[in-house]
Amino acid sequence: MHAVRLHAFGPAENLTYERTEAPVPGPGQVRIAVTAAGVHLVDTALRAGDPNGPYPLPELPAIPGREVAGTVDALGEGTDPAWLGRRVVAHLGAAAPGGGYAERAVTDAERLHEIPRGLGEDQAIAMIGTGRTALGILGFTELTGDDVVIVTAAAGGIGSLLVQYARNAGATVVGLAGGPAKVRHVSALGADHALDYNDPEWAERARTALWGKAATVVFDGVGGPAARAAVELLGPGGTHLVFGWSARGITGGGPPEFDPAWLAERAITSRNVLGPAMLDRFGGGQKGLRRLEEESLAQAAAGKVVPAVHRFPLAEAAAAHRALETRGTVGKVVLIP
Numbered sequence: 001m002h003a004v005r006l007h008a009f010g011p012a013e014n015l016t017y018e019r020t021e022a023p024v025p026g027p028g029q030v031r032i033a034v035t036a037a038g039v040h041l042v043d044t045a046l047r048a049g050d051p052n053g054p055y056p057l058p059e060l061p062a063i064p065g066r067e068v069a070g071t072v073d074a075l076g077e078g079t080d081p082a083w084l085g086r087r088v089v090a091h092l093g094a095a096a097p098g099g100g101y102a103e104r105a106v107t108d109a110e111r112l113h114e115i116p117r118g119l120g121e122d123q124a125i126a127m128i129g130t131g132r133t134a135l136g137i138l139g140f141t142e143l144t145g146d147d148v149v150i151v152t153a154a155a156g157g158i159g160s161l162l163v164q165y166a167r168n169a170g171a172t173v174v175g176l177a178g179g180p181a182k183v184r185h186v187s188a189l190g191a192d193h194a195l196d197y198n199d200p201e202w203a204e205r206a207r208t209a210l211w212g213k214a215a216t217v218v219f220d221g222v223g224g225p226a227a228r229a230a231v232e233l234l235g236p237g238g239t240h241l242v243f244g245w246s247a248r249g250i251t252g253g254g255p256p257e258f259d260p261a262w263l264a265e266r267a268i269t270s271r272n273v274l275g276p277a278m279l280d281r282f283g284g285g286q287k288g289l290r291r292l293e294e295e296s297l298a299q300a301a302a303g304k305v306v307p308a309v310h311r312f313p314l315a316e317a318a319a320a321h322r323a324l325e326t327r328g329t330v331g332k333v334v335l336i337p
Helices: 040-050 122-137 155-168 181-188 202-207 224-229 260-265 276-281 285-301 314-324
Strands: 001-008 015-019 031-038 067-075 085-091 102-109 112-114 147-150 173-178 191-198 216-222 234-242 269-272 308-313 332-336
Touching: 001 314, 031 085, 031 314, 040 314, 067 102, 067 122, 067 332, 085 285, 112 285, 122 276, 122 285, 122 308, 122 332, 147 155, 155 173, 155 181, 155 216, 155 260, 173 181, 173 276, 181 234, 181 260, 191 202, 202 224, 216 224, 216 308, 224 234, 308 314, 314 332
Parallel strands: 147 173, 147 216, 173 191, 216 234, 234 269, 308 332
Antiparallel strands: 001 015, 031 067, 031 102, 031 332, 067 085, 085 112
16 A cells, blocks of 8 residues: 655655555454545644654654544454444544554544545544534533634634634634635635734724624634734633644744733633643543544534535645645645545
């Protein structure tokens, strides 16, 4: 089979497309003939060898990738034979390189979800990891038609879904993105106001568009100056939910920091909702994650949200990484073998 392997930490060019042996499923496992594999910003940090990343670095050589979809083509000992030939999607686990950037991948049968009828494999990829995270973020607030929501990374995989969920709840949505093409994408998603956070006047434009009405919730996946300006648009009692800081390395941004006294004076709650906070809120461990995965897939299958997908051939994994690192993509990045 063909796979993308990493032999040394470093730039995207270190990802090489090559032939390698197909994996063999062990007891309780299945092998998937992969038709779509997810790419995440975390993958780029692991590839670069960032020691400050969220997960331990893999032993090399390694095949990256933690999300796969396709058809089960082989079973390990003791695995339910009913899985053979079924169209499935699985998250291979957060802390491991996973082996997803390949034409064949192995995972435990307990991680599998059958892909709902009418949902494409690439769309299922967008929902199994990115989609479950979006639902997890939403679990920290209860949006209504009275809310004014700001989404700072509204053209990204998570942000695209948050815009749609907020609109479905009847909220007024201000979607921020970098560059005209991404702003058009956010507008097409249904945001009431789509603005370019590279425009130094964007916050003032938002105030004007909202007729001075204060924001109630900021979904923040950017950090840096854009996050600070968004939080300053919150009214008393507003909520700032942080799920990333993608501006780091591009605009000098990073995890937003606010004076606790300033937040307290305005009764604003600011918190990071990833990791243990999200797991604890949804029952902890794999059980909680699976609950979010199931609901995420169901939402997409019912047409309540449409995941945005940016496709690259598997052989062009390096290009996919470069595009992610320079914010040159819209929606979830997916490799197609």
